[in-house]
Amino acid sequence: MKIKKLTAGVITSLVLTGSLATSSLSIGSGITEEKQKLWVTMGSDAYAGIQQLMGNQLPKYNVSSLAQTDVTVTQLDPAHLDLISYYMHAKYKRCGGFMVHDSYADAVKAANEMLVNKTESLVTVDYTIDQQKVVNGFLPQLKERDIRTTIEGMADFHNRYYRSDTGEEASSWIKNTWERLAQGRTDTKVELYSHSGWKQPSVIMTLQGDGSTDEVVVIGGHMDSINHTVNDKLRARAPGADDNASGIATITDVIKVMMANNYKPKRTIKFMAYAAEEVGLLGSDDIAEDMKGQGANVVGVMQLDMTNYQGSSYDYALVTDYTNSAQNEFLKRLIGEYLSQYSYTTMRCGYACSDHASWHRQGYAASMPFEAPMQQSNRYIHTANDTLDKSGNNANHAFKFAQLATAFLVELAKSAGDDDGDGDDQGEYKQFSSALGFCLDVQDSKTPLANDCSKTDGQLWMLGNDGTMKSKRYKDLCLTVTSSSGSSGSVAMEKCSGSNSQQWTLNGEALMNDSLSDRVLTIYGYMQGAKVGMWYNWDQDYQRWSWK
Structure with missing residues (x-):
């Protein structure tokens, strides 16, 4: 933890000067510190402007190092923390924009680390693109409506301020949401990461790699929200639909698709929802x-902070400063490979403008695709008006970021056991259970049936990264659509050939086949031993499946 214990207290107003003097804001939520002020680093450009706005109340400390012209070290009263955050947003359009440290030495160290790693990282990786089967299978399963639903759920919290009760509750809500998506996965865990000094914990979901490497890929965004237009941050309404429910919702949809397909990565993937970003990137x-x-071998980080407000004609704005240039080029190649229908531009974001800076400081390769060039981003953030209607009451723009995030994670994490790049590793066998209570079963006849669940080899299945559906009883056979007539289709176990009739996708709870994309796997009846085949999707229990 970077700061001493903070306690609530009473503060006095601060006279604002300059172009922001008309704001009704004084200082913030009333945070004071026991005995000691906070050490803060910020970009020298921002320091000059904020120093003027605060009536020259911020001291400047010399940094005899390469960082001295780019980064300024200062010290401030904890009561000014929210005010600095407000200025960073209002004047410089930075979500974050400064970092908090526990000593002068740590502040100087951080400033130099940020500059040393300004465009490169200490970790290098071979940015190959060879997971087309997996990525192209996942992309159609991402759903705008699912992203929208998560945004709405997060925005329903009165606020997600890092010191509020509802901010703490939002963390538990995200944890529970991710746990439900990962239910039944023994290689996945979701944890709260507690911080000293404030209520809100961060959330970390770990999808363990296959054990062939210790390398880790991270994707994250901050969960907290803030309202800069009023003094009482604890009780202020701050829905934060775009900043940053949109980023967390984008990540959540990627998790949903990976879990639904029983995806097994080679490298471990960590999904993160950070606390307290708005007040100095504290959580990340x-x-x-x-x-x-701990010596974590993190080979790449993606930050998603605001993904749903399309303020320009570009679909993505890739941040170039305090990020890794090689990984940024990798993102451009991913767009060209999988998302060529979308356009991108580049932009500078400024010192510590979001959580990617925390990873950049530690020497890890980080990238941040943003919703629009900074000056064209959502002007309603940090107010009570950061609501979904400002993005047209849809998540269409965030959907594009879910697509890019999916490509990034699969191509960087690779598929478990996949040494030749074809993504055909199968993972573990599990029961494939119907909403009727039966399990998909194949016995000596090699005919798929719906039987009472018993965990015999004929009831253990896996949906491979290559799209095949195999039973543990017949590992050399694949579930295959063998014929179709009218509204129905027959299925059987046949020798694996890689044909479209053996390509399956679990879309939500519906198991679909490439050769009959308008139909889903269906139990023909409500009794033990009923046959299984293909039928038009009526969204009924006999057509709903999940891993058990």
Whole structure:
């Protein structure tokens, strides 16, 4: 933890000067510190402007290092923390924009680390693109409506301020949501990461790699929200639909698709929802420093902070400063390979403008695709008006970021056991259970049936990264659509050939086949031993499946 214990207290107003003097804001939520002020680093450009706005109340400390012209070290009263955050947003359009440290030495160290790693990282990786089967199978399963639903759920919290009760409750809500998506996965865990000094914990979901490497891929975004237009941050309405429910919702949809397809990565993937980003990247800085101290071999980080407001004609704005240039080029190649219908531009975001900076500071390769060039991003953030209607009451723009995030994770994490790049590793066998209570079963006749669940080899299945559906009883056979007539279709176990009739996708709870994309796997009846085949999707229990 980077700061001393903070306690609530009473503060006095601060006279604002300059172009922001008309704001009704004084200082913030009333945070004071016991005995000691906070050490803060910020970009020298921002320091000059904020120093003027605060009536020259911020001291400047010399940094005899390469960072001295780019980064400024200052010290401030904890009561000014929210005010600095407000200025960073209002004047410089930075979500974040500064970092908090526990000593002058740590502040100087951080400033130099940020500059040393300005465009490169200490970790290099071969950015191959060879997971087309997996990525192209996942992309159609991402759903705008699912992203929208998660945004709405997060925006329903009165606020997600890092010191509020509802901010803490939002963390538990995200944890529970991710746990439900990962239900039954023994290689996945979701945890709360507690921070000293404030209520809100971060959330970390770990999808364990196959054990062939210790390398880790991270994707994250901050969960907290803030309202800069009023003093009482604890009780202010701050829905934060775009900033940053949109980023967490984007990540959640990627998790949903990976879990639904029983995806097994080679490299471990960590999904993160950071606490306390709005007041100095506190949550992500704790986590990144912690992982660095543990020697974590993080080979790549993606930050998703605001994904749903399309303020320009570009679909993505790729941040170029305090990010890794090689990984940024990798993102451009991914767009060209999988998302060529979308356009991108590049932009500078400024010092510590979001949580990617915490990872960049530790020498890890980080990238941040943003919703629009900074000056054209959502002007309603940090107010009570950051609501979904500002993005047309849909998640169409965030959907594009879910697609890019999916390609990034699969291509960087690779598929378990896949040494030749074809993505055909199968993972573990599990029961494939119907909403009727039966399990998909294949016995000596090799005819798929619906039987009472018993965990025999004929009832253990896996949906491979290559799209095949195999039973543990017949590992050399694949579930195959053998014929179709009218509204129905027959299925059987046949020798694996790689044909479309053996390509399956679990879309939500519906198992679909490439050769009959308008039909889904269906139980023909409500009794033990009923046959299984293909039928038009009526969204009924006999057509709903899940891994058990």
